Amino acid sequence: MSELQPVMWKNNKLILLDQSRLPQEEKYMEITRHEQLIDAIKRLAVRGAPAIGVAAAYGAVTAAQEIKTNNLEEFKSELKSITRRIGASRPTAVNLTWAVERLENIAENAADIPGLKQDLLKEATNIHHEQIESDLRMAGIGAKLLKKGDTVLTHCNTGALATAGSGTALGIIKQAYSTGMITHVIATETRPLLQGSRLTAYELKKNGIPFHLITDSTAGALMKQGKINAVITGADRIAANGDTANKIGTYTLAVLAKEHRIPFYVAAPMSTVDIKIESGVEIEIEERPSYEVTSFQGVISSPEGINVYNPAFDVTPHDYISAIITERGIIREPYWS
């Protein structure tokens, strides 16, 4: 079946599915200015580390369309100042930096402005196609880790909406279901922004895969009842030693999986691995605004003026991870260190 398309390049324009409005509304936005893209990334209209990377790549093409000068060096300089800003729109996802750097390299080597624009689009399209192929390879590789009849628990959204391909963890789950391996999925709602109930439930339902939605804190009870056979999550940044930053709550699931002797897998493309950093200690964790916790879509759920701690991610140390599934194969300790 055809996948959801969170990021598209159509009629020479970047089109984003506004994920902040799902599942109520499938609304697409035309991005014609890089400021719109930065805003979309910040407010999670486009989210998921690989999808942000693809959107940022096309965003560099959009940025090139905005620049007025005919002087090549000025053009390159203006472009770089914009791509730097796109690259800084969220701190944790390494794919964002990686995609922006690929586009910056293309721009640096360009000999003229029309060629530069063409090459940028070609490279952005390459990044997108590589993601699609990488997801498919990863799905085939990861599905082999699951057994017939398994119920798999996943966190946040790691599907088509998160990668602009078929997904990482959820791509594996879809593949394993289509080949008759797994029979049931448990999706955590993933507070505060409910990517599980809004997006994963939406994708699972569209794909006709049987699942139950649970609150994040129900995972432990289900594991204790013996109802979960494996946990698979995505990743936003992976250190050389395998320590993995992912959506807040991932670490808790990893601790629970260890306690119940359930395999805990991370699925991520190699572009998520940041071999420049040795361990998770070096990963910057984005703290997000308190209103994400004190309200939901405008409905206030807490007293006013209280303190909130709202990190978007946590770090799961490598020794809680059974294996990391990439498009190049299944990686185990000592990972890349």
Place this chain on the structure above:
Amino acid sequence: MSELQPVMWKNNKLILLDQSRLPQEEKYMEITRHEQLIDAIKRLAVRGAPAIGVAAAYGAVTAAQEIKTNNLEEFKSELKSITRRIGASRPTAVNLTWAVERLENIAENAADIPGLKQDLLKEATNIHHEQIESDLRMAGIGAKLLKKGDTVLTHCNTGALATAGSGTALGIIKQAYSTGMITHVIATETRPLLQGSRLTAYELKKNGIPFHLITDSTAGALMKQGKINAVITGADRIAANGDTANKIGTYTLAVLAKEHRIPFYVAAPMSTVDIKIESGVEIEIEERPSYEVTSFQGVISSPEGINVYNPAFDVTPHDYISAIITERGIIREPYWS
């Protein structure tokens, strides 16, 4: 300072604070028919095992006011059929059964209807006053387990709103703060019904106690950062061996506390201990409607028609519990078995 009053008997009527409307609105409801009480218990307008017990006790008085017959035996029979229904309004909290049984015993021994009505009110008032005294004793006992400078994490709401006294776990926290022992509280929001963000945050703010609100799945990350010194939760039913049913997510917090070598305390009055059952396996766990998870205060957050698993409680095995704090002292293994 004066405590919040979730359950009151005023002008010969049961008055409940509608907790489902907090923190937006402090609205009190007059309960003149037992059906209103059953509805209030079911939709969690009154919640917290001890507060439900107190409300149910006064509810028996309300029920007696409704019965028209002048025949004593008919009166007793009608009353018992109503108190049975009140007792069955929620399955997990043992205080509910316990309070109803105390009132039923009073009714059984009555010699005439006016005397029966008086005795019911006296017993309901006794139960309420015993709860207030029990909470105060428990707070003094439990506060001694905490050390100067501790940051304590708590789950759900276990304060005045939950007991109609000063609270169990939150009562201890308030006491420990007032004597300068603990300096900071972490309150989990407690999905799906957000008793943490709606009620605990409200009580902590009213009491001027410094705290941060977090999503439930942020607890693991905070523990890993070494920022939590103790976890204290309440209980809805405790088996003779110490296995404790409490708000969903409690078990996860207990597993996390064990992994991080943080003491995990349960605070509950002896009325919560059900010595008739040997272990947690025998505790019936209430499953609640899916809309609690698929929507957030009336805002739909999931696709329609999906499956949800929404248990209100989970069971924490006794070996994850450092001690159970009661009004009669600190109990440790082998608990009551």
